[in-house]
């Protein structure tokens with residue numbers, strides 16, 4: 342087993358000025374190159390967990406952190422966020438809130454400028470990165486004049502230019518239309534499969550996560566209550582429903598059919614294609 | 630929303646000679662203007678400066694926006710002049726030149742009034758020309774070359790950048806409130822919409838600071854710059870000529886003890902009365918117009 346790129350060891354975190362911890366005794370590990378989905382209701386602590394990975398917690402936000410968060414072998418509480426930024430890129434739900442520059446190229450350049458990357462290299466990296474997120478040729482446009490999906494991909498480009506090993510996206514598509522959502526998820530999947538980037542997505546779109554993620558972590562009330570493959574997690578339909586969490590429709594359908602028609606062999610389908618196959622089998626069986 | 634509208638209100642994109650001058654050279658002129666304007670009381674100098682700034686506008690193709698921006702001078706300038714005529718900022722005794730209703734008009738303060746006005750007009754016009762013809766990032770880059778602290782510099786650039794964002798946010802929130810049945814005109818409608826804008830601003834600033842920090846903002850190492858601002862020989866000439874001419878005139882003014890030429894100019898009583906009537910009318914016109922706008926539902 343390779344060295345985990347992210348390790349939470351008994352992490353309990355309480356925001357400054359509050360009494361209740363937002364995270365309780367969290368422990369898990371993420372391997373390099375994994376695509377991890379984090380699920381949970383509002384207030385479950387998903388964003389808080391994400392901010393621990395790049396060290397905004399505790400370095401910028403203070404509060405009380407117990408246990409250790411180790412990222413790329415570094416204890417995050419000992420390094421400033423700008424150091425961690427070489428390892429971890431973070432994108433939030435509202436892309437417009439992350440824009441500060443007059444042009445797309447300058448937005449991407451910002452992190453490079455701060456890292457002291459020479460001009461000639463920037464000239465090369467910026468178009469490459471924009472190409473990667475599907476914004477080639479947008480260099481001189483104003484970030485504020487882009488569509489939501491384009492803005493979010495620009496926000497991602499702005500962190501990708503710094504070549505982090507880990508990309509964290511906190512509800513990256515909650516302000517986007519279906520096309521915009523698709524663009525962002527496709528890109529994240531490409532970065533994960535083609536570049537081996539470790540991707541952590543905080544998301545409510547369970548269908549998408551069932552398709553792309555290698556692993557699902559479910560948070561509830563600041564605790565990790567499930568941690569496993571999408572297949573394992575999304576098969577637990579009743580448990581998820583009891584937590585008021587959404588379940589992929591395929592899994593829900595399969596569970597209903599199962600109670601109606603008795604058991605069948607094989608795992609509960611969690612994406613559309615296996616669900617269709619399972620239903621076909623079932624129809625074939627009843628037709629006979 | 631067009632790209633232009635999304636850019637800071639101030640910058641008017643273009644490629645005129647004025648646009649292409651190095652931001653630092655322009656800054657030298659603006660600083661020089663302010664220094665000279667406040668070290669001299671010579672109205673010929675002051676209004677020549679204003680005229681010169683005004684003449685740059687057609688060259689840069691910014692006449693209309695410049696004049697629009699300069700409209701702010703109407704209430705400021707007219708109240709200033711009217712006040713100097715009814716309550717001069719010079720030592721008594723004052724010589725009355727006429728009466729309008731309960732007000733006694735004096736000619737003693739009018740020269741000083743024109744000096745104050747000239748200072749504001751000259752400095753503001755040139756500053757507007759500069760802001761309207763300079764890409765904020767270029768100014769930002771140039772300032773950082775001058776070793777202006779990065780954070781301070783960045784705050785300046787951010788402020789410029791946030792103006793259009795807030796404008797748009799006020800627009801969105803106002804139309805949201807209108808759709809809930811609130812009247813969408815006048816100050817009474819604008820005020821409540823600032824509350825959500827303000828709340829939104831705090832959230833925005835917090836997210837932005839996390840996002841910036843996550844991109845290495847604030848690191849102490851060497852920084853590079855993506856925008857390359859050139860300093861051509863012509864920029865050096867413009868900057869040096871500006872520094873010498875404006876600095877020289879400032880020094881001369883100070884040597885002459887503000888270079889006040891009021892004793893050479895006689896304002897006739899009629900001129901004073903007419904100036905007062907025009908200023909007062911303009912001023913109350915503006916006030917009434919604002920009140921009218923805010924009451925109109």
Ligand SMILES: Nc1ncnc2c1ncn2[C@@H]1O[C@H](COP(=O)(O)OP(=O)(O)OP(=O)(O)O)[C@@H](O)[C@H]1O
Pocket residue numbers: 356357359363381382383384385386387388389390
């Ligand atoms: N800056 C803060 N100061 C104090 N408490 C906070 C702060 N941010 C979040 N919390 C609290 O911590 C808990 C977890 O919040 P967090 O934002 O991590 O949840 P989340 O799972 O991301 O929710 P959502 O789906 O709404 O984004 C909540 O109870 C929240 O009220």
Ligand SMILES: [Mg+2]
Pocket residue numbers: 387388389511
């Ligand atoms: Mg959140």
